[in-house]
Amino acid sequence: MAAVSLVSVSTVKPLGDRVFIKVNAAEEKTAGGLYLPDNAQEKPQVGEVVAVGDGKYKDDGNRVAMDVKVGDKVLYSKYAGTDIKLGTDEYILLSEKDILAVVS
Structure with a gap:
């Protein structure tokens, strides 16, 4: 994982069709109430969109709008x-x- 110290979230502007997402925290407990060690926790796949790019260009030069938005x-x-x-x-x-x- 890249650790960046000189950059803040407000200064990140994705390019093209890229999306910048804040990752939700990993589950620390199982449904039965057992605590999971760090190496047993699964990588989360859900997050909140923080920034989006302008979209990528089509072959004719027009830009394709993004399907997701901040939030x-x-x-x-x-x-x-x-x-x-x-x-x-x-x-x-x-x-x-x-x-x-x-x-939703």
Whole structure:
């Protein structure tokens, strides 16, 4: 995971069809109430969109609008994107095609 100390969330502007997502915290307990050690916790696949790019260009030069917007809760592919840590919070930068659904 890339740890960045000179950058804040407000200064990150994804390019093209990329999306910057704040990752939800991993589950620390099982449904039965047992606590999981760090190495047994699964990587979360749900997060909140913090920033979006302008969209990618089509072959004719027009830009394709993004399907997600800031504030949307999304479900994304398990091994997609680049993990980034800003301070104590974890984020992921990924392409819009790696977003599977908007969660309401």
